[in-house]
Amino acid sequence: MTFLKLFGRLKSVVIGMIHVKALPGTPLGCMRMSQITEEACKEAAIYRDAGIDGVIIENMHDIPYSFSVGPEVVACMTAVCTAVRGVCPSLPLGVQILSSANQQALAVAMASGLDFIRAEGFVFSHVADEGLLNACAGDLLRYRKQIGADHVQIFTDIKKKHSSHALTSDMSIEETARAAEFFLSDGVIITGAATGLQADQQELREVSQSVRIPVLIGSGVTYDNIEGYLDANGMIIGSHFKKGGHWANAVDPERVKRFMGKRGDLVK
Numbered sequence: 674m675t676f677l678k679l680f681g682r683l684k685s686v687v688i689g690m691i692h693v694k695a696l697p698g699t700p701l702g703c704m705r706m707s708q709i710t711e712e713a714c715k716e717a718a719i720y721r722d723a724g725i726d727g728v729i730i731e732n733m734h735d736i737p738y739s740f741s742v743g744p745e746v747v748a749c750m751t752a753v754c755t756a757v758r759g760v761c762p763s764l765p766l767g768v769q770i771l772s773s774a775n776q777q778a779l780a781v782a783m784a785s786g787l788d789f790i791r792a793e794g795f796v797f798s799h800v801a802d803e804g805l806l807n808a809c810a811g812d813l814l815r816y817r818k819q820i821g822a823d824h825v826q827i828f829t830d831i832k833k834k835h836s837s838h839a840l841t842s843d844m845s846i847e848e849t850a851r852a853a854e855f856f857l858s859d860g861v862i863i864t865g866a867a868t869g870l871q872a873d874q875q876e877l878r879e880v881s882q883s884v885r886i887p888v889l890i891g892s893g894v895t896y897d898n899i900e901g902y903l904d905a906n907g908m909i910i911g912s913h914f915k916k917g918g919h920w921a922n923a924v925d926p927e928r929v930k931r932f933m934g935k936r937g938d939l940v941k
């Protein structure tokens with residue numbers, strides 16, 4: 674399995690988030706690229722030294738998000754991701770570009786030597802806070818083939834956070850997961866309703882029993898509730914690893930070390 678080959682384990686993989694500071698051209702952008710890159714590399718080193726299993730680099734400070742992602746964002750994210758790869762030459766690294774800039778993320782991953790992307794809107798349609806988001810699996814996987822990036826895995830959100838799913842209310846999360854599997858997703862991601870909110874542990878069990886691809890948790894895992902998510906193939910953690918447990922703050926080395934220590938004690 675490609676997931677096992679990448680992360681070296683099949684269960685309880687811990688993936689930390691680097692939330693890149695607001696990029697040039699975005700409403701909150703106020704830092705030079707050298708500063709933005711330096712901050713990202715500093716957080717990458719914290720994760721690396723704590724023995725984390727992987728990292729996702731994301732432009733989460735680029736609020737409000739837009740479906741029209743300009744070339745400057747792609748260029749800046751490539752620069753940041755390349756620098757982080759230099760800090761973590763052997764750590765599995767991924768990228769997500771908001772909002773739903775999945776082809777752009779693939780291009781950045783290929784150019785920067787990254788291993789995977791996190792993709793929104795892979796199957797079915799939903800209403801995100803940016804607007805209506807339609808499925809992209811067919812175009813995205815064709816693009817991956819065209820640019821020779823088959824080695825870059827695509828982990829896909831289903832029934833994702835910050836969205837209304839009234840359009841697919843007659844589709845269970847298990848059915849959505851099976852559709853993503855059928856459309857060749859490398860792994861599905863379950864989230865809570867918003868950033869930092871817990872994913873439903875029952876949904877984890879149901880989806881894990883419904884598909885044969887990896888199932889990851891995309892929000893809400895903490896030191897206090899990790900026991901409920903150990904059966905997930907992976908846990909993507911952002912907010913809990915930040916100072917004060919808030920996503921917009923800097924990564925807290927002690928929070929990361931404490932969490933990884935507990936994971937180590939629970940999973941021998």
